[in-house]
Amino acid sequence: MGAGDGRTEAIMREIASLRAQRDELDSRIRFFEFQLRAGGAAPTTLPPSLSTKLDAMGVHAAAAGGGLSPDMVRRYSRHLLLPDFGVQGQRRLSRSSVLVVGAGGLGSAVALYLAACGVGSLGIADGENVELSNLHGQIIHVEAYVGQPKVKSAASACRAINSSIKVFEHHLKLKSKNALDVVRQYDIIVDATSSPASRYMLNDCCVLLQKPLISGSTIGLEGQLTVYNHNGSPCYRCLFPNPAACQSGSDNGILGVVPGVIGCLQALEAIKVATRIGEPLRGRMIHFDALSSRFKTVKKIHQRSSTCMVCGDHPNLTKDELMMFDYDSFAESSNSSKPAPSLNPLPSNAQITCREYKRLLDSGRPHLLLDVRPVHHFQIASIANSVNIPLHELREKLPRLRDALSEVAGVSRGRHRPLYFICQRGDDSQVAVHILRENGFPYASDVIGGLESWAREVDPGFPVYW
């Protein structure tokens, strides 16, 4: 990819020309195979000389069903009736191979539609197992598969819809060392993952192997979609050279239908790229806002960047280097550049383990447990009698809190600390203790490890929502 734009376009044209020739040959092979299956010679009524002349004009005697089997004609009749899609579109689709990376919310919609539509070979890659919390939005999975590999569940659903296609299961998390081997087996790659590290890795694989990448992502109630690295469109790194500018949806809530919407659009783009119909979403990006039900198309996203490290004029990532590249560290190191509260260590007497807090709770000694998670987290699950003050509201509520605390402190001073902070993982609660100490209230303690430790070590029945 060190070549200039002119050379790239020439190569693209050559590839398009070769693909057209391949299609033509495939079409003729399919025609003659059909004749063989039908028994005997081609039942042409044309004189050989006329047949040759028609061939030279690119006009061929029609094969029954346009070269599609009777079953295919029946199954895909609604596709075939579309003038812009027709037999040629279905044939191209049946010869295409698509890899869907991620069998979650996005991947559910993509894989189901691609299977139903008749993509020839469908690969599904995912290393996780189905969990109960997946079922609200990952509609390809059913309760019977909870605890089993997602690829097994997803492949089973795809085969149940369409037994005439090939479905390949890749039960693994794609990583630097194995991604190229999997990606190179397919024509089109669909990124249905949710982590920045995976996005960069898939992007780099697709650039180095010259594959189009259908990229979709969702955060909360929003989603976006584009086609990278297709006929001169930019790659993911051209737009996001620095991971700090992108976000991961994995730690956030998600309304199940939102990835369904984006996943359907990814399937549509994959079909358009595979069949070469319409205008794929390359060089443009769709943003979807579920709350306002608005789609916005950014008509000109960044052009391909000449300084891009994988698709630029002087790329500096080879396949061997990709296999050694630590994408997790790359994504995390950049994320660490985001502003975050610096945590000075708390003194040991300002921290308490979950088990110690449980003993205090059981003792009945007066104290206050403040939960500093966001309100909507607190409403999902909380420890009995804890009080919710989200961390970002703590400073403004300090004056009123001080009054309440002095009452509790008056009862317990000298015997134990009257105030404890808890959050989900034990980070924000430490910040809260620091805030209290800075504001003249030294008797606050952090519950180490937060509710995740509480659920693990003290109360296995605590509702786990993370």
Ligand SMILES: [Zn+2]
């Ligand atoms: Zn690039």
